[in-house]
Amino acid sequence: MHATQLAELLTSHSLFADCEPDELSDVLLRGHHRTFKRDQELMAQGAEGDSLFIVLSGLARVSMVAANGREIVLDYAEPGAVLGEIAFLDRGERTASVHAIDPVDALILSRAAFDEIVARHKGMALRLLRAMARRLRQSNQVIEADRAYTSGPRLARFLLRLMIVGNDNDPLGEGQLKLALSQGELGNFAGMSREQINRQLSAWAESGVIALKGGRVTILDREALMDVAEAW
Secondary structure (H helix, E strand, O other), rough: OOOHHHHHOOOOOOOOOOOOOOOOOOOOHHHHHHHHHHOOOOEEEOOOOOOEEEEEEEEEEEEEEEEEEEEEEEEEEOOOOOEEHHHHHHHEEEEOEEOOOOEEEEEEEEHHHHHHHHHOOOOHHHHHHHHHHHHHHHHHHHHHHHHHOOOHHHHHHHHHHHOOOOOOOOOOOOOOOOOOOOHHHHHHHHHHOOOHHHHHHHHHHHHOOOEOOOOOOEOOOHHHHHHOOOOO
């Protein structure tokens, strides 16, 4: 993989999104590749954060166990996602666990390699700080929105986030979710009980907004779901 390919893969809110090509070249040169099998753990909550991961292919689930013992799904990491940067940068413990849903190919960067890269590229540290500040702002906006939205709009927002959007050249899968999540898993992701998920999905299915088949959700009316997602 070349630096230009990595730049195209990185998500807009990732830690390395603002890095220059020569900086990304060093990341590729000093990192090492590793493949994780399905259900294999990439990192564990509470473990030492001595490395960070860039997902190159596959899909991983990011979750944490709250003080009451409940698992909370924080995100689903797709190619381009950077994982483990919080503990990596503050030298604390991992704040979440990550498990591969599909086989995951990742680029792993050690702290020693990272320190060498930052020392070599003088402007990189400031770009990383800006990226972290941007992510903090986005996180605050998500927290604020989740507190403001009721359960229905909150679930609609998560379904839209997980929705496959096709195009004229490749319409396959349009409206389906990227993951075949159970109602319990959707509840963990949206912060709702399984009963709440069941009632809301059934209501949307009756009104033709979604279709339910074999427990799998297909979005039929994206515009209607967007209207629900934006409701307060």
